[in-house]
Amino acid sequence: MAILVVGHKNPDTDTIASAIAVADLFSKRGQEAKAISQGEIAPETAFVLEKFGLAAPEIVTDATDQQIILVDHTDISQTIDNLDKAELIAVVDHHKLGDVTTSNPLEMWVWPVGCTGTVIKSMYDFYNIEIPANVAGILLCAILSDTVMFKSVTCTDQDKAAVEALAKIAGVDDVMALGMEMFKVKSAVDGASPEELVFRDYKDFDMSGNKVGIGQLEVVDLSMLDAHKEALQAEIEKVKADGRHSVFLLLTDIMKEGSEMLIASDDAAVVEKAFGIAPNGTSVYLEGVMSRKKQVAPNFIKAFEA
Amino acid sequence: MAILVVGHKNPDTDTIASAIAVADLFSKRGQEAKAISQGEIAPETAFVLEKFGLAAPEIVTDATDQQIILVDHTDISQTIDNLDKAELIAVVDHHKLGDVTTSNPLEMWVWPVGCTGTVIKSMYDFYNIEIPANVAGILLCAILSDTVMFKSVTCTDQDKAAVEALAKIAGVDDVMALGMEMFKVKSAVDGASPEELVFRDYKDFDMSGNKVGIGQLEVVDLSMLDAHKEALQAEIEKVKADGRHSVFLLLTDIMKEGSEMLIASDDAAVVEKAFGIAPNGTSVYLEGVMSRKKQVAPNFIKAFEA
Ligand SMILES: [Mn+2]
Ligand SMILES: [Mn+2]
Numbered sequence: 001m002a003i004l005v006v007g008h009k010n011p012d013t014d015t016i017a018s019a020i021a022v023a024d025l026f027s028k029r030g031q032e033a034k035a036i037s038q039g040e041i042a043p044e045t046a047f048v049l050e051k052f053g054l055a056a057p058e059i060v061t062d063a064t065d066q067q068i069i070l071v072d073h074t075d076i077s078q079t080i081d082n083l084d085k086a087e088l089i090a091v092v093d094h095h096k097l098g099d100v101t102t103s104n105p106l107e108m109w110v111w112p113v114g115c116t117g118t119v120i121k122s123m124y125d126f127y128n129i130e131i132p133a134n135v136a137g138i139l140l141c142a143i144l145s146d147t148v149m150f151k152s153v154t155c156t157d158q159d160k161a162a163v164e165a166l167a168k169i170a171g172v173d174d175v176m177a178l179g180m181e182m183f184k185v186k187s188a189v190d191g192a193s194p195e196e197l198v199f200r201d202y203k204d205f206d207m208s209g210n211k212v213g214i215g216q217l218e219v220v221d222l223s224m225l226d227a228h229k230e231a232l233q234a235e236i237e238k239v240k241a242d243g244r245h246s247v248f249l250l251l252t253d254i255m256k257e258g259s260e261m262l263i264a265s266d267d268a269a270v271v272e273k274a275f276g277i278a279p280n281g282t283s284v285y286l287e288g289v290m291s292r293k294k295q296v297a298p299n300f301i302k303a304f305e306a
Numbered sequence: 307m308a309i310l311v312v313g314h315k316n317p318d319t320d321t322i323a324s325a326i327a328v329a330d331l332f333s334k335r336g337q338e339a340k341a342i343s344q345g346e347i348a349p350e351t352a353f354v355l356e357k358f359g360l361a362a363p364e365i366v367t368d369a370t371d372q373q374i375i376l377v378d379h380t381d382i383s384q385t386i387d388n389l390d391k392a393e394l395i396a397v398v399d400h401h402k403l404g405d406v407t408t409s410n411p412l413e414m415w416v417w418p419v420g421c422t423g424t425v426i427k428s429m430y431d432f433y434n435i436e437i438p439a440n441v442a443g444i445l446l447c448a449i450l451s452d453t454v455m456f457k458s459v460t461c462t463d464q465d466k467a468a469v470e471a472l473a474k475i476a477g478v479d480d481v482m483a484l485g486m487e488m489f490k491v492k493s494a495v496d497g498a499s500p501e502e503l504v505f506r507d508y509k510d511f512d513m514s515g516n517k518v519g520i521g522q523l524e525v526v527d528l529s530m531l532d533a534h535k536e537a538l539q540a541e542i543e544k545v546k547a548d549g550r551h552s553v554f555l556l557l558t559d560i561m562k563e564g565s566e567m568l569i570a571s572d573d574a575a576v577v578e579k580a581f582g583i584a585p586n587g588t589s590v591y592l593e594g595v596m597s598r599k600k601q602v603a604p605n606f607i608k609a610f611e612a
Contacts, residue, residue, distance in 0.1 A: 100403065113411075154411075301409050
């Protein structure tokens with residue numbers, strides 16, 4: 001039975017590309033492995049897989065009695081159901097260390113870089129295994145996506161070096177043009193329902209016992225969202241009402257390098273505690289804030305602890 | 307301020323050697339780091355450090371406001387005090403994944419091999435940094451110690467390859483002779499108090515809400531312990547009475563490759579649940595069982611879950 005390689009709920013391009021690449025890498029190391037996904041892939045990811053001729057992974061949501069490799073997360077709230085009834089044999093990630101635990105020794109490759117794809121590039125090198133061109137292509141896109149084309153504060157020199165090396169293998173001449181094409185697909189908001197937009201890139205966190213949801217929409221220009229804000233606010237109020245303390249939606253302008261944050265909360269004072277800026281009603285503009293992982297979530301975690 | 311590199315409580319040779327080596331490696335990577343220890347080193351470790359001309363790390367037990375790297379563990383019960391008030395920047399380990407979590411991305415090197423020293427050997431290679439001869443010597447001893455000279459079920463081909471490479475760097479001609487010398491120091495029981503013997507290699511676990519302690523004494527011949535068993539049994543009863551559900555002491559015969567386990571428990575039925583053998587009073591012989599980490603702890607964890 002193949003080992004299942006799976007990323008987080010609400011899969012993004014890194015989660016899908018990393019699952020495919022790690023399945024390839026482990027299979028070539030002699031442990032047959034297969035990429036799966038916990039849910040439908042996003043439009044950006046569909047564009048990337050199509051571009052490099054790869055199929056979307058099968059959707060599987062139950063880990064019972066399987067051997068599992070996790071990519072791009074270590075939080076129980078983001079992982080596949082019944083992981084505690086599976087055997088976790090490896091983790092490849094670039095996030096804070098979450099609350100997943102095991103009862104057996106395992107393999108972990110976790111680095112403080114901008115994207116899981118960057119870690120996987122080094123794993124291929126370490127094991128001296130050649131990266132297939134199409135796998136190099138999707139890993140490259142994953143890094144461009146997670147680092148917002150190198151603009152995110154999470155981006156490191158290792159991410160840039162990985163993109164350079166992967167572009168050669170994938171035969172991509174103009175990395176930035178590919179990135180812009182990808183972000184235009186990601187930014188497309190017309191025709192999408194408010195629910196689709198809120199959950200396009202959404203994560204639940206446990207913060208000192210409070211369930212807190214944070215979504216993020218990255219656009220090339222914030223004004224694209226003007227016609228949608230009212231509906232998005234109504235949608236996050238609805239999501240909050242479903243047993244959460246707060247739901248925040250980051251509307252990130254990747255060109256201006258800042259985020260407007262929409263707020264639905266039982267106690268909006270946590271926003272000022274977290275960022276030192278009082279919200280204007282249910283919204284606040286956070287200059288220079290682009291990363292949920294490195295800027296927004298850690299600040300809220302501390303604010304909830306205080 | 308230097309990053310502090312620290313292993314588990316009741317430090318063994320792997321924990322001390324790994325802290326020293328990782329501090330060397332990170333310092334050479336440009337992040338000044340210093341090995342510390344949570345407590346007095348064991349006689350085996352003193353022998354190894356003396357042999358290769360290295361000093362025992364300073365004892366530090368509080369992580370408040372420090373930058374920390376953990377080696378050889380990821381369990382809160384085994385880690386330095388106030389880790390939650392420190393910044394955890396890296397983990398190097400070879401155990402099951404414990405309950406330590408972080409609020410920031412970090413670097414993790416965790417492999418399912420017999421010793422943290424084996425992982426560190428590969429990290430030096432990965433970063434293309436030369437291993438000093440004395441550091442190679444103590445890492446080599448750590449691997450011989452953790453794998454019981456390659457006899458433990460936790461031992462992998464990677465551990466054997468690492469020892470071979472490290473022996474060349476350290477200038478050790480007869481690895482097995484060094485191992486026997488080391489294990490004779492480790493086995494020495496005469497002159498030691500029962501308390502010293504129980505805590506020589508001892509770990510507390512949280513098993514489904516129960517505090518469970520497991521100690522291990524490795525000897526070249528079980529009969530060396532005949533005169534001590536009664537006092538050891540009395541000592542583990544005393545340790546159990548201090549708020550624990552159970553305390554087990556493994557008396558491991560590294561030549562016969564099996565362990566007699568002494569039992570102090572509120573419910574000795576967990577032993578039969580875990581190993582399928584009914585104890586003979588407060589003792590049971592476990593044929594082929596040499597590894598607390600891979601054989602004893604996982605079986606008890608499952609037995610306590612049932
Ligand atoms: Mn990612
Ligand atoms: Mn160890």
